[in-house]
Amino acid sequence: MQPPVPGPLALLDNTEGFARRKTSLWFVGSLLVASICILTIGLAATTRTENVTVGGYYPGVILGFGAFLGIIGINLVENRRQMLVAAIVFISFGVVAAFCCAIVDGVFAARHIEPRPLAAGRCQFFSSEVGYVHDAYQTEVTCHSFNGQCPLKVKSSTCYCCDLYNCQSAESSPTYYEFVGVSSCQDVLHLYRLLWASAVLNVLGVFLGILTAAVLGAFKDMVPLSQLAYGLSAAPQILCNPAQQVLAYTGFCPPSAPLPTCSSYPLPLQRCGHLPASTPRDPPLSEDLQPTTPLSVPAHFLPGEKPPPYTP
Structure with missing residues (x-):
């Protein structure tokens, strides 16, 4: 939340x-x-x-x-x-x-549409005859244009403009001269x-x-x-334990235990810093309980350094 x-x-x-x-x-x-x-x-x-x-x-x-x-x-x-x-x-x-x-x-x-003859009223509308189905009846009308007069077949419910129909050319005119399926030329x-x-x-x-x-x-x-x-107020998350891939907030990782600090000199009876030292109250060990074999501690010497004399 x-x-x-x-x-x-x-x-x-x-x-x-x-x-x-x-x-x-x-x-x-x-x-x-x-x-x-x-x-x-x-x-x-x-x-x-x-x-x-x-x-x-x-x-x-x-x-x-x-x-x-x-x-x-x-x-x-x-x-x-x-x-x-x-x-x-x-x-x-x-x-x-x-x-x-x-x-x-x-x-x-x-x-493709010329509105001037339509607006001037020079186009005629042919409605369907009584008793004929739409688009099933055609009639032939005579168009009088500047190029002469010629017959034109039109369907029912068609607005046609003879002014736009070229009687002398068999090719279709780029301008539409008839519009099929309209109720009047105003459409x-x-x-x-x-x-x-x-x-x-x-x-x-x-x-x-x-x-x-x-x-x-x-x-x-x-x-x-x-x-x-x-997103800005959330604390950054860090990886506390890479092996377990556990994400935790900063400050929740337990501090790692410090290693005991020992001297670098290989003295036989050197004690580590965190081992408890003997106090004067501890009773001394008797000669029977003392170890008879000397402690053998591996020693590492620097180049040119002589080992200490052996003491039984």
Whole structure:
């Protein structure tokens, strides 16, 4: 159990840590809202017509999942770093996908949809005939354009523009002249606006995703000051017995017993410093109890030194 943190450190932990957490949650929440908007607008643009299936809703799914993981990681205490790393990875993939979809939606809306004849009312809408299934009935209409007149086959529930159809060329026009599966020609104008809105939202998702990933990267490496203070206040641990690998705090190791100090001279009857010396009260030994054999103590002499004379 961790000890309580001192007053100044606790105040610093509550203020700075709460501010960083709040900033991270603000960025992640904004990215989540932007991803929901990208997903909604992209799906609306993709399902508006049957022959135009362009719409960048994929980045909304990836960025939204990354933002969801970021919210969970910010509120975690354990495994926070792993969860935030996963969130940053998903947000990075979402940024790349949003950049690509923004280019595709913008280029398609600028090059393949011409809003002027649609806004001027020069396009016609062919609805399905009574008793026919959708997309099972086709009719032939005559288009009058600048290049002359020519027949054009259209399906039911189709908005077609003869001004955009080239009668003299057999190649398909780069500009869409018909849009299948709409309820009116106004749906095509809505599609044009949705594509540009999807492109703008994807660009916003790119910048917001980069900022969110940077904020989460700084937040995942932040150590709480309470844990830092606890780590600094703990006493260092040392190894008391290397053979048993026992960890103990400083001051708990028993002091080693000092070795008896003896003189370096090899005298026969030399006594060690810690052996109890005989006092005058001890009775002298009798001649019968005295050892008859002399004590033989191995002697070590320095070079050039003569041994002492032998005394019986």
